[in-house]
Structure formats: structure tokens, C-alpha cells
Amino acid sequence: MATLGDVAARAGVSISSVSRVLSNHPAARISEATRRRIVEAAEELRYRPNFAGRALKSARTQVIGLVLPDLTNALSTDLMHGAEDEAREHGYTMLLGRSDALSPVSEVIARLIGEGRVDGMVLQLADGVPAAGIGDLLDTAAPVVLLNETHPGHVGSVALDDVTGARIATQHLIELGHERIAMVNGLPSSFTAQRRRTGYRTAMKAAGLRVPRGYETRLGYFAPDGRAALRRLMTLSPAPTAVVVANVNAAVGLLAEARQARIAVPRRLSVICVHDSWTAENTWPPLTAVQMQFYAMGRAAVRNVLDRIENGVLRDDVILDPPPQLIVRNSTARPPRATR
Amino acid sequence: MATLGDVAARAGVSISSVSRVLSNHPAARISEATRRRIVEAAEELRYRPNFAGRALKSARTQVIGLVLPDLTNALSTDLMHGAEDEAREHGYTMLLGRSDALSPVSEVIARLIGEGRVDGMVLQLADGVPAAGIGDLLDTAAPVVLLNETHPGHVGSVALDDVTGARIATQHLIELGHERIAMVNGLPSSFTAQRRRTGYRTAMKAAGLRVPRGYETRLGYFAPDGRAALRRLMTLSPAPTAVVVANVNAAVGLLAEARQARIAVPRRLSVICVHDSWTAENTWPPLTAVQMQFYAMGRAAVRNVLDRIENGVLRDDVILDPPPQLIVRNSTARPPRATR
């Protein structure tokens, strides 16, 4: 690979002139002729600035890490796209990482920030990883912004408006005339699950509806969790006529379980979920969902990190605009006669 | 962040001794006492080797890039896990990248390899990106291994045994007694689609079955493509009694479309797909599928790159072991009476 020295030799100028021209130094006073010779030489040699050299000198990598617990979630895609778009517009590159049992958060942070691989990072903890344990990990050389999570004493987070999302979902069922509305939620330790629970309870309370014992399950966000939740709910008496599922993947599982148990959706049970993705369009019946703004969250998260890096601004963000949006498909309907 | 110099000062030794100890230099003859003092000092200062410094000196990053067109495919997860496991075992870090319209392959390669960010990379092209255009991009400073793709004159690729996978799927339908078997495939330009087509045709020919005009659609691997394919197939006369779908996402869409068009699966139409994922368990009916070995492919891809980097070995791999595996669920059955 060609270095600055190679380009300088070819253009017949000094290394520093080449550096000034190729890195668009603003205060560089370079004659047009020299500039042209340099640019030409660089192109001929297909010069590319060496990442390590630049990073070593400037103590900056122009890289932002995005660390997620599970990358194969249709929702992560939107998030990543938003983050990448925002990063690219500011001249940064995204480095996608994964955190799991084998590479715990502390290890990933040490590797990315401790070794100087990134200038900052966006971190989403896996459900069940207590934010409590990561306290001092957040006070590092580079800013860490938490996604859908807060940590006492740590400023720098971005979250969706989960409360509103769950409230919209619950209200939709209430408006259809349901009164026995259950909630299938994520683990109790999950930050988003707690907020979605608040949205659900707020809407129920505002409508003067009770939440009977057992109407809230908190088993997790995956398809098998949704299946298990439905089995549990249908043993209750009276059984719910509608259910708010806090996550689209769990809803897909719940719907499949309903088929198997011969519970007609939406005739006997209405199902709505928080989160939308292509899978929701391809269930049967197609899932009514509340679309959450993952793309916007991705952009906001990177903006939050960059504002910290470049302007020293500390901030907690909640994505209010655009707001969560109800997408009505076919898994919700009025409740069965008997209960009205 | 602490540097080698800091550690050296604290331990009262020279920088090079510290370097030797902390990077486990094999031929280093260091007294136990010194070694202990150094290790202690490093721990107290929470020393981490600076990535840029090390990379600049050694011209190695110990990073492998994994660049995929779309990371939110349940199948990519397995692939990534395999790649990461293999990389970690060899002391390498994975850098996940994405290639799409905004950051075309050439741009991504230039950035990762041209700027020296990775020591090698695994690249999967998006369907529809002609491999032809990437010729000289592959002759770079670092090895590029293609996933599910080959390029004339380029050695270094890893592929699944698509032919066998599609053959197994087709044979399953044949064994059930089907004779009018259609195939819903990916785009004609797709490498995997071509190979799966071969598997399908081989099985059909071996069984002495014809492939009537129109029985092969090649619209793509996404859910809407599967829907469109089904609509097209059902206008044919005679219509197929079974269909091999080349991808699980397309199969999910096809199944939803079948519901909507009131085509009973598997009573009137059997559906089997190549690829398995959690979504296949949660359709209705649950999808019979041929599981492909994505995890193994991920491991093999990284091994291929590392063998190239560390031993100079050039190789094209096809994952034969473990072989594709039939997972029978409920979307396949014997054909309807009339056709037997």
C-alpha cells in the first residue's frame, strides 16, 4: 500500500504538503499547481490513509462501536441503518459488535474502548444483564451511550417511547370494546418491559379497567416465551379476550400457539403487539402492531455519542418524534358477544 | 489510558521488558521477580495494549472483517456466531460490516483493506450484485474470501452444499408421492439459486418427473417474492401439488399468501423450504425445512481466511459435514387424491 512518502516522492513535494492536501486541512495554503500534482499522484498510486498511523497520531479512530446482544432481530436492522446513516454523515464508521455469554459486556468494552478501537460506543444490554454491574465500566476513556437502559449516575442514553407505545396498543383494544385485556411482557428485569408495563397499566386505569391476577406474564421476548405465556393465560378464568404482546417475536410465537390450541384470532382472542417488522405482515392473521421508531433511535444514539465526543454535551434522549404508530391489520377485532 | 511507558516506570524496568512480558514473547528470558513486578504494575494501571500502536508497528490488526448484505436475517446469526467463535479461538476479533446501495462493495473493501483496518475479510455479495464487477477488488493487500459465490480466477470461497439441500427437499416431496412439483427460487443471478436449481432438477430427473413450463419462478428470497411466486404458480394448469421454496423467508411469505388465497397447506399444496430458522417453527402449519449449516459455514470461512493469512494456503471450501438435514414439520403431506 502506498504511503504519504510514496505520494510525496512521486509528486516531488514534502510529506507534510501531501498530508495537508489529502486531509483537506482547512488552513492549508497550497498552490493550485502543487495541489493538483499531489492529488494526481495519490490517485495514480491509489493512496489510502493508513488507519493505524492516523489513529496513533491523532488518538482518534473516527469509529463508533454499536454493540447489541442479538443482531438477528428484524428490529436491529432499522436501528443499525439509522446508526450507520448518522455516522456516515459525520465522517465516522460503525463497528458492529455483539455481546453475549462468551464475550460479556465488560470484555467488549475493554476491547473496544480500552484498546482504543473506537471513539465512543452505543451499547444495548441483553435482557437479564443487570445494568447494576456495569457501573464503573461506563466511566472510561470514551463515552458510552446506553440503548433502552439507564444507569444511576450515568448520563447518556437513548430510549424509545415505550410507555406511549404500550398505551396506544392497549387503547386500541379498549376502543374495540375489550375489558379483559392481558399483557404478555418481557422479563421483569428488562427496562423496556417495565416501561411498556407502565403504558399498559396507565391505559387500563384511565379506562377504569381492572388487571386481574395472572393477567400479566413476564416471560421474555422470544417466540417460545409468547407460546408459554398464552398457555398460561388460557388457564385463567375468566380468560382474557385480548392481549397486548410487548414484542413482535413473542407475538409470532403466541399466534402459532393459538392456532395449535385452536383459539381463534381475532374472533375469540385479539392480539396486538408492540414493534413491527416484516414477520408481522406474514403471520395469520396478519398482526396488528404498534410501530416503534428504531431507525430514529439509531440515528439519535449516534448523534448522542458524537455530541459528547465533539461538543462535550451530556444528554438522555427519548425518541418522541416520530411517535409510535398504530398499524391495524387483522389480529384485532371486537370482543366475542358473551363478554360485551 | 496507561501505556507501556507508564507500566515500565511503575515497575522500575525498561519498556521493552514490559513489552516482552505482556505480549508473552516466547523467547523472552525474564526473571520471575521482574515478570511479577511487571504484571502487577500492569494490573494496577489497568494496562491495555493500544490497538493503533500495535497495528502500526506490526502491520497486523488481528481483525477479520465479515461483510454481509443484510444482517437482519435469522440465518446470518448462525453464520456470525460461527465466524466469531472461530476467530476468537485464534485470537482475532470480528468486525461486522454491511454492504448495500449506500456503501457498495468496492467502497467497503477500500475502507477495510485499503486503510488497513482488517487483515482479511469474508464477503457475501447481495443477490443481484454481479460478481463480475469485483474482479480487481479481490487482488488486494489482504485476502478476501467469498461466501456463496465464486469468481473466475479467484481462489478463496466457502459455500454451502446447496445442490444437496435442494435435492433433499425435492426428494422428500417425491417420496410423499408428488409428481407436480414446482420450485420457488431466488433471482437468476444468485449463485445459491443456481445451485439449488441444480439440486431440484437433478432430483426431478432422477425420478423421471417433468418440470412443466412455468413451474420454476425466480423472483427472489424475500417474503413478498414468495407471495408473488405463489400467485403466479396457481394460475397454471395443472397447478403444482407441491413446491420447493429456496429460502425460508420467501416460504413464510408464500404460506401467508396461501392462507389468504384459501389454498390449504398441506392438504392441497405441500410446501418445503431450504433453510431453517425460528420463524419456520412459528408459521401455520409449521414449515418442513432442510436445515443448512450456517454455523459451520461461518467457522469455515474464517478458517479459510486465517489459513491464507498465516499459512498462505489458498482453498475453495464446500461445507459437506455436517450435511443438510431434513426437519419434517407439518407443511408437507401426500398429494391430494385426484392427482395420484
Add this chain to the structure above:
DNA sequence: ATGAAAGCGCTAACAA
């Protein structure tokens, strides 16, 4: 307007 030179953190060849 251009060049010389120092130094970022690290490794390794060489010296002691």
C-alpha cells in the same frame, strides 16, 4: 507556500 522534524504506542534487532 513549502519543508524538516518530533512524537503518538508499540515491537524487535541489537547492545550491554
Add this chain to the structure above:
DNA sequence: TTGTTAGCGCTTTCAT
């Protein structure tokens, strides 16, 4: 066994 030193590619201050 341990230390000194050069240099990887780059940016930037200081000279000219």
C-alpha cells in the same frame, strides 16, 4: 537478563 533505539504512517508545530 535487561536496556537502548529505530521506525511503522501520520499530523502538526515550527522554520524557512
